[in-house]
Amino acid sequence: MTTPIRFELIKTCRQTGARLGILHTPHGSFETPMFMPVGTLATVKTLSPEELKEMGAGVILSNTYHLWLRPGHDIVEEAGGLHAFMNWDRGILTDSGGFQVFSLSEFRRIEEEGVYFRNHLNGDKLFLSPEKAVEIQNALGADIIMAFDECPPYPATYEYMKQSIERTSRWAERCLKAHRRPNEQGLFGIVQGGEYEELRRQSARDLVSLDFPGYAVGGLSVGEPKEVMNRVLEFTTPLLPADKPRYLMGVGSPDSLIDGAIRGIDMFDCVLPTRIGRNGTVMTSEGRVVIKNAQYARDFSPLDPNCDCYTCRNYTRAYIRHLIKCDETFGIRLTSYHNVYFLIKLMEQVRQAIREDRLADFREEFFECYGFNKP
Numbered sequence: 500m501t502t503p504i505r506f507e508l509i510k511t512c513r514q515t516g517a518r519l520g521i522l523h524t525p526h527g528s529f530e531t532p533m534f535m536p537v538g539t540l541a542t543v544k545t546l547s548p549e550e551l552k553e554m555g556a557g558v559i560l561s562n563t564y565h566l567w568l569r570p571g572h573d574i575v576e577e578a579g580g581l582h583a584f585m586n587w588d589r590g591i592l593t594d595s596g597g598f599q600v601f602s603l604s605e606f607r608r609i610e611e612e613g614v615y616f617r618n619h620l621n622g623d624k625l626f627l628s629p630e631k632a633v634e635i636q637n638a639l640g641a642d643i644i645m646a647f648d649e650c651p652p653y654p655a656t657y658e659y660m661k662q663s664i665e666r667t668s669r670w671a672e673r674c675l676k677a678h679r680r681p682n683e684q685g686l687f688g689i690v691q692g693g694e695y696e697e698l699r700r701q702s703a704r705d706l707v708s709l710d711f712p713g714y715a716v717g718g719l720s721v722g723e724p725k726e727v728m729n730r731v732l733e734f735t736t737p738l739l740p741a742d743k744p745r746y747l748m749g750v751g752s753p754d755s756l757i758d759g760a761i762r763g764i765d766m767f768d769c770v771l772p773t774r775i776g777r778n779g780t781v782m783t784s785e786g787r788v789v790i791k792n793a794q795y796a797r798d799f800s801p802l803d804p805n806c807d808c809y810t811c812r813n814y815t816r817a818y819i820r821h822l823i824k825c826d827e828t829f830g831i832r833l834t835s836y837h838n839v840y841f842l843i844k845l846m847e848q849v850r851q852a853i854r855e856d857r858l859a860d861f862r863e864e865f866f867e868c869y870g871f872n873k874p
């Protein structure tokens with residue numbers, strides 16, 4: 500079998516455990532560590548593919564659960580798959596839908612065969628199984644697809660977590676068996692286990708024995724303190740093969756991206772940049788700016804004085820504040836563009852720091868500027 504996804508390890512930072520790599524996919528090769536903008540419904544909200552390309556986005560995310568409901572994976576397949584449907588010719592990753600079932604549906608029942616729940620849009624009864632999740636992802640045609648897993652709530656008891664990861668491992672095996680396009684789409688396993696080292700070990704051992712082309716660390720960024728996330732990463736990433744990509748799901752904020760890279764993560768995704776952008780909050784090299792605040796009414800400087808993005812080169816805080824206050828759509832386009840650009844460029848700086856074996860120093864400098872170290 501020809502593997503469609505290959506991870507090339509370029510070097511490891513001598514100051515930290517961070518890795519500089521290249522993720523080779525059927526739609527191009529992209530440097531890691533990387534941030535992947537999220538386009539849940541086949542669009543990274545308010546941004547065009549051309550804008551995403553010009554800022555350097557390589558792999559973007561879309562979502563099995565949402566696209567299954569609207570417009571339906573059959574329509575996307577008929578369009579020629581997600582790349583054709585959304586006019587994006589670089590990398591695409593789809594999540595398996597499990598997470599959305601747990602986060603969107605009030606009523607759900609987890610059984611060995613799959614999950615029974617209700618459509619969050621109209622209340623219809625639905626059922627999602629490992630086989631169905633892979634069938635939908637095969638139809639959508641993303642370069643990387645995810646195994647169907649349970650992302651348990653935080654906190655969860657040891658007993659609950661143990662039976663959950665054992666079922667997630669059985670589901671992962673069923674996903675491998677159901678996968679119809681292994682030469683075109685790389686299926687990643689998702690390691691679970693919460694904050695329990697023994698269960699993370701068991702979950703990693705089960706999934707690594709199934710030899711996936713890549714692995715995700717799931718069950719984090721679900722409300723746990725950052726110290727817990729960092730501790731879990733410290734004992735989980737070493738359990739994963741060094742020659743395979745590692746994806747930390749649903750992360751995250753600038754500090755979490757840096758801390759995740761230091762702990763050996765290669766791929767990140769998070770809705771944060773476009774989600775907070777839509778309510779007028781922007782990430783800058785000096786910390787977050789809530790542009791609606793009155794203090795910016797006559798501030799004719801750029802969102803971020805150290806940013807060279809389209810928004811920061813052409814518009815002022817006063818103008819963007821005015822647009823956001825007036826609910827002008829152009830306003831959230833400008834803030835979303837800047838926020839996605841900020842995280843993509845942050846990862847460029849992280850990769851450069853790894854090349855120079857100084858990621859720990861970079862972390863110090865960035866945290867000082869951004870205000871993370873401030874009490």
Ligand SMILES: CN(C)CCSCc1cc(N)cc2c(=O)[nH]c(N)nc12
Pocket residue numbers: 537539560594595596597598645648649650689716717718719720721748749750768769770
């Ligand atoms: C837009 N993104 C937030 C969606 C892709 S990542 C969703 C997502 C986020 C988090 N935090 C944990 C998990 C997890 O444990 N399993 C799965 N399948 N998905 C997850």
